[in-house]
Amino acid sequence: MPDATPPPAPDERRERLEALRTGALERLAALGRSFDDVVAAAAGANTDDEHDPEGATIGFERAQVVALAARARRTVDEADAALDRLRAGTYGRCEVCGRPITEARLQARPAATTCLTCATARR
Ligand SMILES: [Zn+2]
Structure with missing residues (x-):
């Protein structure tokens, strides 16, 4: 697939x-x-989980917030690593096959470390 987008x-x-x-x-x-907020809500609520249906909801909400935060933190790490590669001059090169990653893919996923072919093969 040709990459029609000119390099920025x-x-x-x-x-x-x-x-x-x-x-x-x-x-x-x-x-x-x-x-x-979730922690504050938990502290304010009846903490007797067995008799309080809110207890389970709060636990679920907390787990979701933790998962989302972990994902955001990973994105920060990936962006940092990509900025390092940009400084080192290796940004935009697939770390598996060494071929350039298409500009379209880099626009969609600026922190991508592999080309679409290798990303697909890995899955
Ligand atoms: Zn590749």
Whole structure:
């Protein structure tokens, strides 16, 4: 499949990765706040789980917030690693086959470390 999108200026790639990183950090901050809300709700609620159906809901909400926060943190790490690769000049190269990752894929997933072929093969 030919990649029709022209390669962007290096700055554009850095900005894209920084936007990804900033977005994930903001999500993390927002999740931190909602985690506090869940904990506060749990503290305010009747803590007798057996007789309080709220107990299970709060546990579920807390697990969801924790999972979302873990994902946001991973995105921050991936963006950091991609920014390192950008500085090192290896950004946009598939770490499995060494071929360039298409610009379309990098736009969709700025922190991608593999080309679409290798990502698909790995699954
Ligand atoms: Zn590859």
